[in-house]
Amino acid sequence: MHPFKVGLLVLLASCLGMVAAGPSAARNIVTNRAPLRARPFLDLPLGTIEPRGWMRVQLERMRDGLTGDLDQRYPKIIGPRNGWLGGDGDGWERGPYWLDGLVPLAYILKDEKLIAKARPWIEWTLNNQEPSGYLGPKRFEREPTAEAGIQKTPREDWWPRMVMLKVLQQHHSATGDRRVVDVLLRYFRYQLTELRKTPLDHWSFWANRRGADNLMVVYWLYNVTGESFLLELADVIHQQTFPYTDVFLNTRPAPSPDLAHLYPYNTGNRYPFKPELIRRLSVGQLQSFHCVNLAQGIKAPLVYYQQHPEARYFDAVKQAFADVKKFHGQPQGMYGGDEPMHGNDPTQGVELCSVVELMFSLETMLGITGDLDFADHLERIAFNALPAQTTEDYRHRQYFQSANQVLCSRARRNFYEEDYHGNTDNVFGLLTGYPCCTCNMHQGWPKLVQNLWHATPDDGIAALVYGPSEVSFNAAGNVPVRIVEETRYPFEETIRFLVTPQKPVEFPIRLRIPAWATAARVRVNDQEWSNSPTNRLLTLKRTWKEGDVVTLDFTAEVRTSRWVENSVAVERGPLVYALRIEEDWRHVKNSDQYGDYYEVYPQSPWNYGLLESAVKTPTNGFKLVRRSNDAAYPWGLKGAPVELRAQGKRIPEWQLYNHRAGPLPHSRPSQHLQRERSEDIVLVPHGCTRLRVTEFPVVK
Numbered sequence: 001m002h003p004f005k006v007g008l009l010v011l012l013a014s015c016l017g018m019v020a021a022g023p024s025a026a027r028n029i030v031t032n033r034a035p036l037r038a039r040p041f042l043d044l045p046l047g048t049i050e051p052r053g054w055m056r057v058q059l060e061r062m063r064d065g066l067t068g069d070l071d072q073r074y075p076k077i078i079g080p081r082n083g084w085l086g087g088d089g090d091g092w093e094r095g096p097y098w099l100d101g102l103v104p105l106a107y108i109l110k111d112e113k114l115i116a117k118a119r120p121w122i123e124w125t126l127n128n129q130e131p132s133g134y135l136g137p138k139r140f141e142r143e144p145t146a147e148a149g150i151q152k153t154p155r156e157d158w159w160p161r162m163v164m165l166k167v168l169q170q171h172h173s174a175t176g177d178r179r180v181v182d183v184l185l186r187y188f189r190y191q192l193t194e195l196r197k198t199p200l201d202h203w204s205f206w207a208n209r210r211g212a213d214n215l216m217v218v219y220w221l222y223n224v225t226g227e228s229f230l231l232e233l234a235d236v237i238h239q240q241t242f243p244y245t246d247v248f249l250n251t252r253p254a255p256s257p258d259l260a261h262l263y264p265y266n267t268g269n270r271y272p273f274k275p276e277l278i279r280r281l282s283v284g285q286l287q288s289f290h291c292v293n294l295a296q297g298i299k300a301p302l303v304y305y306q307q308h309p310e311a312r313y314f315d316a317v318k319q320a321f322a323d324v325k326k327f328h329g330q331p332q333g334m335y336g337g338d339e340p341m342h343g344n345d346p347t348q349g350v351e352l353c354s355v356v357e358l359m360f361s362l363e364t365m366l367g368i369t370g371d372l373d374f375a376d377h378l379e380r381i382a383f384n385a386l387p388a389q390t391t392e393d394y395r396h397r398q399y400f401q402s403a404n405q406v407l408c409s410r411a412r413r414n415f416y417e418e419d420y421h422g423n424t425d426n427v428f429g430l431l432t433g434y435p436c437c438t439c440n441m442h443q444g445w446p447k448l449v450q451n452l453w454h455a456t457p458d459d460g461i462a463a464l465v466y467g468p469s470e471v472s473f474n475a476a477g478n479v480p481v482r483i484v485e486e487t488r489y490p491f492e493e494t495i496r497f498l499v500t501p502q503k504p505v506e507f508p509i510r511l512r513i514p515a516w517a518t519a520a521r522v523r524v525n526d527q528e529w530s531n532s533p534t535n536r537l538l539t540l541k542r543t544w545k546e547g548d549v550v551t552l553d554f555t556a557e558v559r560t561s562r563w564v565e566n567s568v569a570v571e572r573g574p575l576v577y578a579l580r581i582e583e584d585w586r587h588v589k590n591s592d593q594y595g596d597y598y599e600v601y602p603q604s605p606w607n608y609g610l611l612e613s614a615v616k617t618p619t620n621g622f623k624l625v626r627r628s629n630d631a632a633y634p635w636g637l638k639g640a641p642v643e644l645r646a647q648g649k650r651i652p653e654w655q656l657y658n659h660r661a662g663p664l665p666h667s668r669p670s671q672h673l674q675r676e677r678s679e680d681i682v683l684v685p686h687g688c689t690r691l692r693v694t695e696f697p698v699v700k
């Protein structure tokens with residue numbers, strides 16, 4: 001956006017009655033209001049951060065792909081009969097899921113067509129609130145008979161409303177629509193009364209597990225309005241939400257079998273909340289959580305921490321991340337959870353909803369705490385797991401991906417839900433697996449763009465996650481500033497920031513130093529910047545003038561990480577690397593409920609181990625090659641901008657088992673392959689692959 005337009009936007013926003021608390025009010029930014037703990041990083045209005053380079057191409061592919069035309073391709077659900085448009089059809093999460101990605105995409109791209117697609121849903125929701133404050137699909141006078149594939153009831157469930165709350169908050173951020181504030185005040189008053197009779201887990205266990213999504217919007221509205229009943233409501237919602245803090249801190253659980261029945265997914269939606277039993281669960285247990293509930297719930301302690309800043313909430317989240325990695329972790333930043341948590345075998349499934357929801361949780365916790373570990377983890381998922389789970393044209397997606405995924409086909413696998421989804425969990429389709437992801441996947445990329453930049457309470461700006469982009473904001477004294485971030489990150493480690501203030505102005509620019517960087521060099525207009533970072537955050541405070549350029553150079557080295565059976569993953573910078581396997585895509589025409597899909601078959605061998613010598617000294621054992629082709633779209637085998645060349649040996653006994661890579665040979669290199677010859681192998685970024693080996697055995 002042109003900087004001079006920012007002033008107009010702020011003026012317009014103030015006419016529309018946007019309210020902000022604290023010293024940044026002039027910048028149209030919502031800050032935490034006492035007694036909530038101050039936030040170190042603040043959200044910028046939706047639309048002020050724009051993607052450039054490959055990131056813009058990614059968002060344009062969403063516009064031209066599934067996000068832009070889901071209403072055409074999935075009209076039975078995302079169509080006029082949807083309950084969120086006043087109809088008698090689907091009245092649950094899928095409509096709001098789509099909007100949760102469509103709205104930020106529309107305003108980030110400033111695309112009138114997409115804005116027009118979202119409008120009827122927003123208008124219907126805002127204009128059809130009941131006098132009681134009830135919001136959303138009209139309740140049926142008589143329960144309808146269930147239609148397969150349509151989630152018509154329970155209409156009153158608290159859960160799908162939580163998604164719509166996030167949608168309305170984003171709509172307000174982009175437009176300043178004052179009706180959002182009034183409608184949400186009425187809804188939250190209704191909730192405060194109604195939750196005493198019908199608590200979060202009354203209609204479904206989902207709302208109980210996902211209460212933090214409700215809570216964060218309650219805090220946002222408190223910051224906007226200062227209405228004290230909202231803090232009372234916040235405590236009620238927290239008390240009725242699954243006790244994540246206790247469970248995360250419980251590292252001495254009862255053995256799994258006697259608690260397995262607590263995983264309620266297959267016992268119907270109505271499930272009693274039994275705190276005395278649930279508190280004996282732990283992250284390490286199989287089936288302790290539904291995979292998407294964990295991705296959403298992991299932020300619950302730190303969302304509540306804003307109101308009650310006690311160390312145990314922080315400790316609980318840190319412990320949870322450590323345990324998730326230890327017991328279920330995969331190198332792309334996710335975890336084995338093909339419905340319930342399913343351990344750390346690299347062929348277990350990772351649901352696409354878990355990917356985008358864990359990203360959103362990390363983004364939320366980053367703003368609340370300023371802890372840069374959350375930014376590192378966010379990049380690991382965004383630049384590895386996220387691009388790998390959709391097709392390059394963003395028209396098809398997998399329900400489950402895996403770290404070691406050597407075949408995508410319709411077949412029985414070791415996933416928890418093996419027959420329930422017609423064995424279509426890992427093919428690429430529209431309705432394969434389960435269609436929640438078809439609707440929920442859209443929030444991933446736009447919200448990442450929205451989290452590249454944050455305002456800081458001292459009228460500065462912070463780049464916490466990197467990617468080609470530009471940001472427009474008002475610095476100290478309301479001076480409009482535009483910063484363009486030029487980079488091919490994460491495929492290169494150099495980033496140039498072109499700073500353009502409307503007139504010279506002093507303010508701080510803060511830059512994150514990633515945990516993987518072995519060195520960081522910063523120059524301002526070719527002068528070295530010698531101040532050192534605090535907690536990996538570098539502060540460049542000076543008077544900025546038009547034409548200033550900041551150049552950031554990170555040093556990245558090839559490194560390895562260890563996983564189950566002592567296997568090894570290869571990493572460099574924010575990227576995890578995977579064996580390049582040639583892909584044969586086969587279109588399958590299919591008339592059952594799962595529709596057409598693509599299978600992917602390997603056209604080159606995959607059963608390689610890495611040489612122990614390379615693993616011991618990875619800087620020598622893996623050679624970085626930057627490919628000269630500068631394809632606009634990097635997330636495919638053809639366009640992969642970087643690769644690592646190394647040597648490996650095929651392990652004859654490592655073969656397909658149950659249509660997946662068989663059990664991982666333990667990496668205690670024995671002599672039995674010593675006479676076999678080694679071969680040249682190529683590793684490419686995980687996000688560029690749809691077939692891959694990421695967790696490698698090690699051989700002599």
Ligand SMILES: [Zn+2]
Pocket residue numbers: 351352353354434435436437438440
């Ligand atoms: Zn899903």
